[in-house]
Amino acid sequence: MKKEIKPLEPDLMDKLMALCKHRGFIIPGSEIYGGLANSWDFGPYGALLKQNIRRAWLKHFVTSRDDVVLMDSSIIMNSRVWEASGHLQNFTDPLVDCKKCKKRFRADHLLEARSLEPGYDKEKPVDWLEIKCPECAGDLTEVRQFNLMFKTSVGPVAESGAVVYLRPENAAGMFTDFKSIQQSMRQRLPFGIAQIGKVFRNEVTPGNWIFRTREFELMELEYFIHPRGWEKVFDMWLGEIKSWLKSLGVRDEHLYFHEIEGADRAHYSKRTVDIEYNYPFGLKELYGLAYRTDFDLSQHAKTSGADLTYTDPVTNETFVPHVVEPSMGLERTVLVTMLEAYHEEEAPTAEEGATDRRVVLKFPKHLAPIQVAVLPLSKKEELMGPSQSLAQELRQHLVVEYDETQSIGRRYRRQDEIGTPYCVTIDFDTIQDKAVTVRDRDSMKQERVKITEVVGYLIKKYS
Numbered sequence: 001m002k003k004e005i006k007p008l009e010p011d012l013m014d015k016l017m018a019l020c021k022h023r024g025f026i027i028p029g030s031e032i033y034g035g036l037a038n039s040w041d042f043g044p045y046g047a048l049l050k051q052n053i054r055r056a057w058l059k060h061f062v063t064s065r066d067d068v069v070l071m072d073s074s075i076i077m078n079s080r081v082w083e084a085s086g087h088l089q090n091f092t093d094p095l096v097d098c099k100k101c102k103k104r105f106r107a108d109h110l111l112e113a114r115s116l117e118p119g120y121d122k123e124k125p126v127d128w129l130e131i132k133c134p135e136c137a138g139d140l141t142e143v144r145q146f147n148l149m150f151k152t153s154v155g156p157v158a159e160s161g162a163v164v165y166l167r168p169e170n171a172a173g174m175f176t177d178f179k180s181i182q183q184s185m186r187q188r189l190p191f192g193i194a195q196i197g198k199v200f201r202n203e204v205t206p207g208n209w210i211f212r213t214r215e216f217e218l219m220e221l222e223y224f225i226h227p228r229g230w231e232k233v234f235d236m237w238l239g240e241i242k243s244w245l246k247s248l249g250v251r252d253e254h255l256y257f258h259e260i261e262g263a264d265r266a267h268y269s270k271r272t273v274d275i276e277y278n279y280p281f282g283l284k285e286l287y288g289l290a291y292r293t294d295f296d297l298s299q300h301a302k303t304s305g306a307d308l309t310y311t312d313p314v315t316n317e318t319f320v321p322h323v324v325e326p327s328m329g330l331e332r333t334v335l336v337t338m339l340e341a342y343h344e345e346e347a348p349t350a351e352e353g354a355t356d357r358r359v360v361l362k363f364p365k366h367l368a369p370i371q372v373a374v375l376p377l378s379k380k381e382e383l384m385g386p387s388q389s390l391a392q393e394l395r396q397h398l399v400v401e402y403d404e405t406q407s408i409g410r411r412y413r414r415q416d417e418i419g420t421p422y423c424v425t426i427d428f429d430t431i432q433d434k435a436v437t438v439r440d441r442d443s444m445k446q447e448r449v450k451i452t453e454v455v456g457y458l459i460k461k462y463s
């Protein structure tokens, strides 16, 4: 039974999208050509946010541990990889078209929507003929399977080139290179190989902004184990995912850990948990965690003829390693991090006693695209000179933005909207008392700090 979780306000998505476009976090792809449906570009702040998430993920899942190594495999692989993994045959979505308006839908999504309707009887099988087009109520075609892999060819002449595919997941590289990495890194089981990289899926119904797109980044980890005790390993990675989500600022009450029942699991999986989030458009998958047994290495060994077994140096037992796989989309991570960070609140203005509504992205500090803003109170030379030198000194240690335009109040609001944790203001008193004002994004408290100490003071905030 699914827990009832109230979705975030539906208009939060629109507000966030508008803010992201306005402030250059996420902008429509190919916009000057009228765009390309469901393609999104990450502008300067978005690209920095993504980079910070990648870095934090790397630390959390790889470099802070002694049992996981990193790799970066090719996007275009030998096509037999996809034969072995089952993607050529099974990486499909069920597709239907509306006979009247010609719109295309995923049959499973229509069935899911049906199951949420009032009066739905779980025991009674749905008559597919009863399901009509959600847009125009027209009749739908028969369901057919559509392969999601993007096909292309290598070599200068398309007709005679070898057919290849853009990888739809990173995992394959970790499986094909398992033995090589295990041996070169002298790893003993249990150990993991992790990878962050772009993947491509020709989704039938992309949408909900960056939630479902045709190219996205996966942060994935294959943890190779002896099958004995897999349950404990599974729980350990579930715990790691939970603590990772906490570090992003994701609130527990927005999450649902969905234990996938036997019939709904991939045939090779013995346990799968979908980590779901209550997006403004409903409770949907954020990440996945699966115990994939020895399916992958066995399949690759069978198809390639390579020996992918492992011999335990203590027991001398030789076996095909089993795998537990945490798999996390980067763009969905960006989305939930931003949904959690978005706040609107009443805040005092520069005018005595007055307030206005401020929008503030309360990112965890280590994820904020800009770490410190340096803001001279006026454009007068005696303030700009020391401000620019301070900004330059800070840039050696932190990510800094220097801004001398508009009123100080508007500059604070702008930094709030991009989530900058600290603003440093240089004012006319600075010339006399050799101190600057440091403003905290969340409490809006201001503190006077000596100019000679402010660099160390801010570095400490991030260490």
Ligand code: GAP
Pocket (backbone or CB within 6 Å): 168, 169, 170, 171, 201, 203, 210, 211, 212, 213, 214, 215, 216, 218, 220, 285, 286, 287, 288, 325, 327, 328, 329, 330, 331, 332
């Ligand atoms: N190797 C396992 C695997 O690829 P998946 O559930 O197909 O599993 C893993 O994908 C994760 O990738 C999802 O949990 C989600 O975070 C992300 N993801 C999947 N499809 C996506 C899409 N079209 N756009 C953005 N992110 C997506």
